[in-house]
Amino acid sequence: MAHLGTLWNEPALLAEAEAIVEHLPALIERDDLLDITAGAAGGIASLLSLYRCVPSDRTLTAAIQCGERLTARAQFMADGLGWVIAAAGPASLTGFSHGAAGIAWALLELAALTGEVRFRTAAYAAITYERSLFSPEAGNWPDLR
Numbered sequence: 729m730a731h732l733g734t735l736w737n738e739p740a741l742l743a744e745a746e747a748i749v750e751h752l753p754a755l756i757e758r759d760d761l762l763d764i765t766a767g768a769a770g771g772i773a774s775l776l777s778l779y780r781c782v783p784s785d786r787t788l789t790a791a792i793q794c795g796e797r798l799t800a801r802a803q804f805m806a807d808g809l810g811w812v813i814a815a816a817g818p819a820s821l822t823g824f825s826h827g828a829a830g831i832a833w834a835l836l837e838l839a840a841l842t843g844e845v846r847f848r849t850a851a852y853a854a855i856t857y858e859r860s861l862f863s864p865e866a867g868n869w870p871d872l873r
Contacts, residue, residue, distance in 0.1 A: 730778040745778050752790045756797050762811050763821075764830035768794035772834040776841060788842070795838045795847050798831055802850055808857030809850055819872035822861050828854040 729748075733741030752771070761767035775791035802809040803820060810820025810828050821827035832854035839848035861869050 730774070730781045734781050742778070742782050746782060746784065746787065749775070749778070749784075749787050749790050753793060756790065756793045759794075759797055760814055762798060762801055762813055762831065763826045764834065765825050767813070768797045769831045769834035772798075772838050776837055779841070791838055792842060792844070795835060795842075795844070798835060799846060799850050802853075805857045805860070807860035808855070809853035810857045817873050820857070821872050822858050822869040828857045832858070 729741045729745035733739065733745065752775075756768060756771065759768045759771075762769060764770045764773065771794040772791050775787050775794065779787045779791065798811070801811055803812060805820060808828075811831055812818065812820050813826065816826055822829060824830040824833070832851040835847045835851035835854070838844070839851065858869070861872075863870060
């Protein structure tokens with residue numbers, strides 16, 4: 729909505745997006761998907777997009793709440809941090825859509841806007857986890873699902 733509201737110069741879409749933000753805090757607290765496609769990491773991306781179009785404390789607070797949800801659900805791995813998403817199985821996935829790479833990106837974006845070191849630290853640890861699973865022989869990361 730933020731993108732289309734800006735692209736089409738439709739303030740009503742931006743207002744509708746802002747109205748949705750009111751409902752997010754309770755949903756963020758229950759988020760178990762966490763990833764870019766359906767969870768708090770994707771919430772950060774959407775909320776920061778809206779914030780850049782229409783800055784508001786409520787939108788930024790919701791984005792920070794998403795970051796806090798992610799850092800609270802992070803798990804220490806042999807190297808770095810990962811997130812176990814029940815719907816994806818027992819392993820902490822890699823990759824952008826459902827794994828640590830996407831969560832790291834969202835946390836880095838949030839850290840860049842807020843200056844919060846805790847989000848940057850968690851993001852770097854997630855990147856460490858991603859790198860630890862790269863297979864040079866395969867030239868890829870394993871599918872842990």
